[in-house]
Amino acid sequence: MNEYVIFWTVVIVFSLISFTFMSFKVLFKGWPELLEMFDSIKKDIASRTKESEE
Amino acid sequence: MLLSYLDLAIIAVYLIIIFYSGYKMKKYVTGIGDHLVAGRSMGYHLGLLSMMCTEIGMITYVYYAEMGYKAGFVALVAAFPIALAFIFVGKTGFIIKKLHAMKIMTVPEFFSVTFSKGVRLYIGILMAVGGILNFGVFPGVEATFINNMTGIPREYILITMVVMLVMVLLYTLFGGMVSVILTNYLQYGLLSFGMVFITVYGIYVIGWGNIIDTVTTNFGEKGLNPFFPSGTQGEFGIGFIVWQFLFYVAFIVGWQAVSMRLFSSKDSKTGQRIYTWSGLMFLARGVLPVFWGIMALAYLGSDVNSLEALSLMLTKILPGGILGLIMAGLLAASMSTYASYLLSWSSILAQDVIDTIIKMITGKELSSKTQLYINRGTMVVVTLFIIWWSLFHEIEGYLYFYLNMTGMIFIPGTLACLVGGIYWKKSNKVGAYTAITLGLFPPILYLLMPEPFKTTYASTLGWGGFLLAFLGMIIGSWFKNVFSPQTIKIEK
Numbered sequence: 001m002n003e004y005v006i007f008w009t010v011v012i013v014f015s016l017i018s019f020t021f022m023s024f025k026v027l028f029k030g031w032p033e034l035l036e037m038f039d040s041i042k043k044d045i046a047s048r049t050k051e052s053e054e
Numbered sequence: 055m056l057l058s059y060l061d062l063a064i065i066a067v068y069l070i071i072i073f074y075s076g077y078k079m080k081k082y083v084t085g086i087g088d089h090l091v092a093g094r095s096m097g098y099h100l101g102l103l104s105m106m107c108t109e110i111g112m113i114t115y116v117y118y119a120e121m122g123y124k125a126g127f128v129a130l131v132a133a134f135p136i137a138l139a140f141i142f143v144g145k146t147g148f149i150i151k152k153l154h155a156m157k158i159m160t161v162p163e164f165f166s167v168t169f170s171k172g173v174r175l176y177i178g179i180l181m182a183v184g185g186i187l188n189f190g191v192f193p194g195v196e197a198t199f200i201n202n203m204t205g206i207p208r209e210y211i212l213i214t215m216v217v218m219l220v221m222v223l224l225y226t227l228f229g230g231m232v233s234v235i236l237t238n239y240l241q242y243g244l245l246s247f248g249m250v251f252i253t254v255y256g257i258y259v260i261g262w263g264n265i266i267d268t269v270t271t272n273f274g275e276k277g278l279n280p281f282f283p284s285g286t287q288g289e290f291g292i293g294f295i296v297w298q299f300l301f302y303v304a305f306i307v308g309w310q311a312v313s314m315r316l317f318s319s320k321d322s323k324t325g326q327r328i329y330t331w332s333g334l335m336f337l338a339r340g341v342l343p344v345f346w347g348i349m350a351l352a353y354l355g356s357d358v359n360s361l362e363a364l365s366l367m368l369t370k371i372l373p374g375g376i377l378g379l380i381m382a383g384l385l386a387a388s389m390s391t392y393a394s395y396l397l398s399w400s401s402i403l404a405q406d407v408i409d410t411i412i413k414m415i416t417g418k419e420l421s422s423k424t425q426l427y428i429n430r431g432t433m434v435v436v437t438l439f440i441i442w443w444s445l446f447h448e449i450e451g452y453l454y455f456y457l458n459m460t461g462m463i464f465i466p467g468t469l470a471c472l473v474g475g476i477y478w479k480k481s482n483k484v485g486a487y488t489a490i491t492l493g494l495f496p497p498i499l500y501l502l503m504p505e506p507f508k509t510t511y512a513s514t515l516g517w518g519g520f521l522l523a524f525l526g527m528i529i530g531s532w533f534k535n536v537f538s539p540q541t542i543k544i545e546k
Contacts, residue, residue: 004278005266008127012345015133016253019338022331023246026103027239033097034239 056205056369061378068244068382072237072389073224100239101328105312106335107238110245111391112196112384115343117454119364122347124452126269126277129347131290132454133340135298137333139306144330147322149307152476154322161308161468162406168475169483171410176490177464177471178406184463184497185399186436187443191456192395193218194444195361196388202365203381215441222392237386244383249342251376252368256349259371268352289509297516301458304469309461361453400432408432451508459497462516466493466523474527481531488530493523 057065121129143150158164162181166174197214200206206214257265269277276282280290288294306329307313343364350363358366372380408428409420420428449456467490474481474489496519500508 004127004275008130008278011130012253012341015338015341016250018334019246019342020250022102022335022338023242023250026099027243027246030097030099030103030239033100037097037100 056203057378057381058374060375061381064375064378065382065385068379068386069221071240072386075237075240098324098327101324102331102335103242104238105328105332106339107241107245107387107390108394109312109336109391110339111192111388112199113192113388113391113453113457114339115346115364115384116195116199116361117452117457118340118343119347119350120360120453122344122349123351123358123360123363124347125289126273126348126351128273128277128280128282128288128290129344130341131280131295132298133337133344135295136302136305136340137337139299139302140329140333140336143303143306144326144328144333147326148303149472149476150313150325150329151322153307153313153472154325161313161472162402164475165471165486169471169486173471173483173486173490174406175410175414176487177468178402178410180464180467180490180494182399182403182407184460184465185395185402186439187463188457188460189395189399189436190440190443190447191449191453192392192444193440194447195453197444198362199365200385202362203369203377205369212441212445215444218388218392219437219441222389222396238390241383241386241390244379245387248380248383249338252346252372252380253342255376256346256367256371260349260353265348265352269348272351272356289513291513293513293517297513297520298458300469300517300520301462301465304465304472305461307472308465308468361449396433396436400436401429403436404429404432450505451512455500455508455512458516459500459512462497462500462519463494464490466496466519467491467526469520470523470527473524474531478527478531480535481527482534484534485527485529485531488526488533489523490526492526493519495519495522 118129118132121132142148153164156164156167158167162174162178165177193215194211197211197218198208200214200218201208201211276288280288280294281292282288285292305312346364346367347360350358350367353367353371354363368380369377404425409425412420467486470489470493471481471486474485496515500512500515503511
């Protein structure tokens with residue numbers, strides 16, 4: 001049974017480490033993407049408002 | 055009350071931030087809609103984060119933890135098929151590449167283009183039934199979770215459900231569904247912190263040796279070896295892995311909330327990249343909560359209701375302040391999941407079923423005002439139904455199997471039709487009808503049979519549903535081609 005204990009331990013540790021790493025990555029790199037997206041939306045809204053005024 | 059004033063303050067502040075940001079973002083709602091429709095989809099990291107937030111709610115933790123509590127380490131097997139399915143579809147582009155090339159925006163659209171409008175209506179009815187039965191247990195399970203975490207007495211469950219649903223409606227009103235992209239970011243920060251903290255802190259409090267001893271004492275080899283007593287006999291053996299892999303391949307390509315991420319991505323490569331990396335995240339989404347269930351067994355013993363074990367353990371081990379942070383993250387996660395499920399299933403019922411039937415009978419297009427009334431009406435009906443179902447339906451067997459089997463009402467037929475329609479030139483609507491109908495029998499049988507048969511035969515009925523659906527596609531298409539030959543409409 002020991003081999004199964006080792007296997008499941010590796011699975012849990014791997015999941016924990018990979019999840020922590022991936023979470024940091026998406027949070028760190030997602031922030032500029034979020035700002036960029038809202039920036040682009042603001043531009044879209046501004047150009048549409050301008051078009052409707054014209 | 056189990057929550058301290060600090061916990062309550064954290065929850066209140068967090069909810070105010072969520073509602074306030076939703077309100078402030080309302081002016082961007084149209085902008086975001088246009089933005090996504092215009093193909094300038096959100097970035098890869100934001101897409102990944104948003105996918106995780108939509109697919110994690112309190113119920114996700116509860117059903118995985120129940121499996122760990124009831125079965126031990128072997129239940130960790132359940133996390134692998136979904137991860138493998140994401141990586142497989144992401145790497146190969148199986149089905150999704152072709153759907154993207156066909157410029158299909160929704161799966162029901164594929165059914166009507168490839169087979170017929172009747173097939174679309176048929177799958178729409180089954181999607182509505184399966185989806186609403188699936189969603190029907192959410193309020194009961196989550197309200198129990200909240201009551202346990204907060205110490206609200208059990209008899210107030212109906213009030214907790216109603217308050218939660220009112221909050222969801224307010225959340226949706228305040229631009230929640232669209233400005234969810236911003237709130238997702240905040241939510242994911244809390245959720246990921248919570249997942250890592252519960253795991254590490256739980257091991258620290260309960261002790262690794264104690265956890266292993268509990269599993270070996272309670273279950274023996276059955277709790278560690280998924281192929282015990284043989285590969286085909288265990289609850290989480292080969293049959294389970296095959297069923298789950300097929301189920302999740304179909305889920306990824308056919309479940310609108312997930313597949314829309316691919317359809318709205320600028321090219322199939324970006325969508326495939328999101329899917330591939332989601333595999334790793336989804337592995338942890340399963341492994342960590344199953345492990346919490348095992349920790350709950352070690353900490354509380356085996357006499358607790360398996361669906362309540364996680365919440366009871368969390369209230370006992372988490373320090374004040376952290377409990378509030380985790381609770382706030384969970385509430386927000388559930389609100390976004392609720393909002394998207396409520397909208398998805400009631401709109402399928404309204405648009406793919408009721409609207410289509412009225413159009414077929416009257417032969418006229420419905421006015422947008424009538425459509426709006428139907429949409430609102432179905433939303434009210436679905437809300438009332440899920441409250442009623444949660445109060446009176448008793449879940450037998452694993453909650454995870456119940457949720458999978460309600461999805462199975464339409465999923466095997468959907469996969470058989472997608473594979474047939476895309477990769478097999480001789481497929482036709484008779485094959486589609488037969489596939490959907492035959493795939494429907496095993497989940498109905500599961501829902502009708504009592505425990506312990508449910509748990510014993512779940513995997514067999516699971517892969518059996520897919521086998522029957524594929525046989526139905528082959529036999530039905532062959533029958534039609536022999537007796538009334540006709541090629542299908544689209545160029546494959």
